[in-house]
Amino acid sequence: MTYLTEKTISTESIFTGKVISLQVDTVTLPNGNESKRELVKHPGAVAVIAVTDEGKLVLVNQFRKPLEKAILEIPAGKIDPGEAPIKTAARELKEETGYTAKELELVTSFYTSPGFADEIIYIYEAKGLLQGKASPDADEFVEVTEVTLEQAQALVNDQTIHDAKTAYAVMYLLLKQAQAK
């Protein structure tokens, strides 16, 4: 695949923030031409597929400033510096929903927007949920809701569930259900 590679000539740092940073790289393309690449660096994230003993999927409603609206998502959060993703998963699940899991199993991971960002998200499935008290960060506002898989599918269909990781989670549970039949 080396013939596809873009070589970096120079890197210009544009912005370093609390969550993301932005740089513009000048690259040499495989045909020798020069081009610019706008790159967002992100620390990575985790998300948790948590289904209660009653078979309900745990979702959180959260305001997302880039979208100027609240959307329903599976519990998720950014990885703290040096934190193992499974620890982030346990932490975010507890903070946002109050649940702790006896076991957290890695389902998969994927890049969310490989065209412009390096964000990777690790998807965990929680097994053996124990209810507890949510403890969101002081400046974090989330509302927990629990829905059946059928309700979740309807929410995907009407796009109330409208983000990649949550759409993936619903599909994952539907496939598991279909394969168990």
Place this chain on the structure above:
Amino acid sequence: MTYLTEKTISTESIFTGKVISLQVDTVTLPNGNESKRELVKHPGAVAVIAVTDEGKLVLVNQFRKPLEKAILEIPAGKIDPGEAPIKTAARELKEETGYTAKELELVTSFYTSPGFADEIIYIYEAKGLLQGKASPDADEFVEVTEVTLEQAQALVNDQTIHDAKTAYAVMYLLLKQAQAK
């Protein structure tokens, strides 16, 4: 949900590029505290689930500068200003793979990274593929490959397929197959 809303106090434009722009908003949180939000604006994208008459999924291998490597993805691309997503789907499928589709059906859409970006991606399924000659942009380098659904699943499992839209596409086809049984 208005109690979850973050109100914008001010917006600082940091960068306007070819693909993305970056701004930092100062907001009032529901508890009255102030916070900063780092927001990436993106024009939106489409991706196409294209399965040949032989039952093979069409993938493209493309260097992704944010990841510093080439990855396998379903054909995809950015929406041009004012372009209808279905036109983008037809254009990108043709440019990257040479295929044209008799029909392009919208499967779903989702935000890829709602925590920091407004990128939305529309996923289309191509029906009735007709082979033709690929016509990538002068500075676009992609390698087309076609795999069976079983091979695609193996590529997800070993994370050669490692991005959200492509993982979703494979899951979508697996669910369709399971439900048809």
